[in-house]
Amino acid sequence: MLASLARSCVRARWLVTAAWITTVVVLSVLAGAFAGPTSDDFSLPGSESQRAADLLADAGFTARSGTQAQVVLHAEDGVDTAATRDAVEDLATGIPRELPGAEVTSPFDPGGERQIAPGGDIAYLQVDLPLKDQVEVADAVDRLEELRDDVDVPGLQVEIGLPSAEESSGPPAEVFGVLAAAVILLIAFGSFVAMLLPLLVGVLGALGGVAAIELAAHGIDVPSYAAAAAGMIAIGVGVDYALLVVTRFREALRDGLPVPEAVALAQHTAGRSVLFAGITVVIASLGLVLMGMELITGMAIGIAASVLVTMLGAVTLLPALLGIVGPRLQRAQGRPRRFGRRDRSGAAAERWSRSVQRRPLVFAVAALGTLLVLAIPVLDLRLGFSDAGTLSEESSARKAYDLVAEGFGPGVNGPFVVAVDAPSGTAGPAAEELAQAFAADPGVASVSPAMLSEDGGTAVLQVVPTSAPRDEATADLVHRLRDDAVPPVVDGTGAEVAIGGAQPAAIDFADYTAERLPLFLAVVLGLSFLLLTVVFRGLLVALKAVVVNLLSIGAAFGALVAVFQWGWLTDLLGIEGVGPIEAWVPMLLIAIVFGLSMDYEVFLLSRIREEYDRTGDNATSVATGLARTARVITAAAAIMVCVFGSFVLGSDRDLQLFGFGLAVAVLIDATLVRMVLVPATMELLGRANWWLPAWLDRRLPHLTVEGSVSLPREPERVPAGAR
Structure with a gap:
């Protein structure tokens, strides 16, 4: 199907290219004029903080809510x-x-x-x-x-x-990432024209996806940073996907295929991997919708839409562009490679693989030990939200935050709002008793006098903690007041008390996320195991991939905790303040890293399985598969690290954290995992890599990601006079 679609796009290459450019321009103009509103409201329906806001709004305390x-x-x-x-x-x-x-x-x-x-x-x-x-x-x-x-x-x-x-808003960080990607592509391809193609697909896909997100904000809640994050993902995966296809296209040209057939072959092989990887990212992202959190839902839909647009660009726009510039690349390739002559471009990777395979246990233990050490900080992972204390010291909000903390104590920057709803106008006495109970807690700096509604049925208190909003002690205080201070006062009175405000709402969101994070991780890893088992017909190779994926995610989270929560290397990276890990990041990071790692896993294991089916030699198939894919995986990973890492240069801590986590995850996946753990563990497992019980083999569907490299060529048109 993809081969036929590619041929159609090549035949209508100018029309397809013009349609894509026109669509992106129109969407961008519409988004600029009619972009929907964004919302960073992380309140949860049914949470205590949301109940407090509802009580205050119903009682006429609109501003306090x-x-x-x-x-x-x-x-x-x-x-x-x-x-x-x-x-x-x-x-x-x-x-x-x-x-x-x-x-x-x-x-x-x-x-x-x-x-x-x-x-x-x-x-x-x-x-x-x-x-x-x-x-x-x-x-x-x-x-x-x-x-x-x-x-x-x-x-x-x-x-x-x-x-x-x-x-x-910081500097346009994406620009630095795109420039770095251009340099890497130029080195990888050695051709300015070949370098431009992945960049064009990535940028157009990102622009189209971001415009779609901004227009969709009229119907769904979209965070203010969703467009930037989705654009970052779209550029990274767009360049990555196009790199895989262009690399396979150039290989086909070296084998002597004409441009249309080379495009069809590239789409039939690498294009199917792109489609598989892209759909995996989209499904994983949309799975977050089931978590029931509006802030994450808007972010997940935005990223899924952006990746979907980019993926469509890779299977339609890219073939059209290859049809336009293909003849120039064909001339640049020189004479076709002689039949039977081996491509030595991966010789260094093959030598490295053989070195690892000679001492597989040593390399496996060393790599696993490194991943475990990197993952140690994740044991101290604390979810939450940053405050103005993590902004630039030059900003007015940061100056105000520091002045208030200096003059009144850090807790004044994040007071709690307590709503007391009592029957028959008795909220006043209940509020006074609560105020005394709260003031007795050592974590409370002060409690304001109660304000009553006109009917006396609702009262509002302001509680100032002794700790800063983002401190762990503040979260402990919220739980302590709710669990220990409130019940003795209200039990048996019919009164309702709800503790809210910006920080309690953030704590509710973080707690909700933390409770569901293990379940989401289990679903993602289970889906990964199932897909890899179906594709590669091997239980151990799929189980190995899941375990390694879990370790690499843990290592990425560990790096996030060490830098953004503990404060390591903050001066070097230009990060202003330390605090908890943003509560929305882990689930999105797991979903995106899962999709990207599946991309590399499928690309590498497809080549290894292809060699294994041909030779039956596990050691040779691993070395050859790594040799054929190492250069592409390394270039693709380097591009993603540059694109994602460039967001650390900005001033938005949310995007700094998200970009850093993705960059570290990709770097670990492409180095320790693909270059060390995969050849070492596959050498240790030997033929057991591909073991699958016969009864299970009969029941599992057959799913081929990369199609056969032998394609029927399009019939040549013979002039009438030549018949």
């Missing part, structure tokens, strides 16, 4: 001056005027005294916004910054305690 911000003031000589008071009064009246529904508490209002630090040099205005939509919050920050810029008091520093769009 939205987003909290702070306008922070700092003056060396003290903030309590006439000029500062006038400026604060202007801010307190101007903010609700510019942001309808906002509630502002001034440090100079009655009851606001606690918003002036003991030293008198730091104070803040508390701003409660009835907003959760990311676009609306960003617009609110812009308006707050405009009001801040109007303040003209000598010696007074004013900072906004919410990240702005400008602060969270």
Whole structure:
């Protein structure tokens, strides 16, 4: 089927290319004009934090159920001056005027005294916004910054305690990755034209996929960083897939095939691997939808859509482009390779494989030991969300965060909001009793007086922890208050208490993710085992791949914990602050790494199995298979490492973390796994690699990923006069 599709695309090459370019341009223009809103709301339906927000909204505390911000003031000589008071009064009246529904508490209002630090040099205005939509919050920050810029008091520093769009957007990191990919492709192919093809497919696929995500945001919740992450994945896999096809196409040209047949052969072999790998990534990503988390669902659908567009480009656009530039590549190839002459391009890889196979136990133990050491930090993995303390020190939000922590303690940057709902207007007494119970906890810095609804049925408390929002102690405090402090107060009273706010909501999301992570990992590894068993008809080779895949994922997670949670190499990598691993990252990382590792696994094992079926010699088939694929796998992995790793150069910690994890996973997979563990373990297992009970062989379906290299050629057209 792919061969016929490839021939059709070659015949209509200009039409197919024009259709792709037109489609991508139109989608990009539409996305620029009609992009849907993004949302970074990680609240979970049915969670306690969401229940707290619902109770407050129903009782009329709309602003308290939205987003909290702070306008922070700092003056060396003290903030309590006439000029500062006038400026604060202007801010307190101007903010609700510019942001309808906002509630502002001034440090100079009655009851606001606690918003002036003991030293008198730091104070803040508390701003409660009835907003959760990311676009609306960003617009609110812009308006707050405009009001801040109007303040003209000598010696007074004013900072906004919410990240702005400008602060969270870094340099176009993808550009650095694409440039590095271009250099690698040029070295691998030795041809400028051949280098351009994978880049063009990857970039066009990424643009089309990102545009589709931005338009789909009208119907699904899409995080603000979904487009960038999906673009990163699309460029990486697009270049990777195109590299495999172009490499096989050039091999066919060297064997003397004409361009149309070389394209058909490349699609019939490498194209099927691309289709298999791409569908695997799409299925794994869409499997995250079953987790029931809106934030991850939007991200997963975005990545799946982007990979799907890129995969379609590899099986339609790429054949058309090969049909256009193929004759130039054919001339560059020179004379066809002589029949029977061996291709020595993989001689170094074959020698390496033979070295590993001579001492397989030593290499296997060394590689496994390295993976286990790299995975040790994963035992300390803590899921959560970062806060403004991980932003650049030059950003206004980071300055506000540091000033508040200095003047009031780190917990003021992440207070909890407690909703108390009681029958017959008795919320006030229940709230007072709760406040006393909370204040007795050593992890609580302060508890604000209760605010009552008009009917007295709902009260709201603000609890300030002693620890920073992202600290583990804060998560422990949330669980302790919910499990130990609340029940003795409300049991038997009919009152309902829910602890919410930004940080408790993040903790609920992280806990929910952590509970389901083992199940998702088991499903992914089980699917991997089943697919590899069906494709390669060997239980041990499939089991080996699953175990190694698990170890490589563990090593990648270990590197994430060491760098982003423990703080190793942060100065070298330009990472601003340490904190928990973003709760949405592990599941997405597992899904993507699973798909990418299946790509390399299938590409390598297909060649090994092909040689084994031909010779029956396990050792020779492993060495030959590695020799034929090592250069392509190495180039593809290097490209992905550069594309994914380039996101570490940006300023968005979410994307830094995601890109770093993918880059490390691919690097480990292409080096320790493919170049060491695969030849070592397959040598140790010998013929047992391909053992499959006869009864199981009869019951399993037969699935061939790479088709036979012998294709019927398209009938040549004979001129009428020559018959």
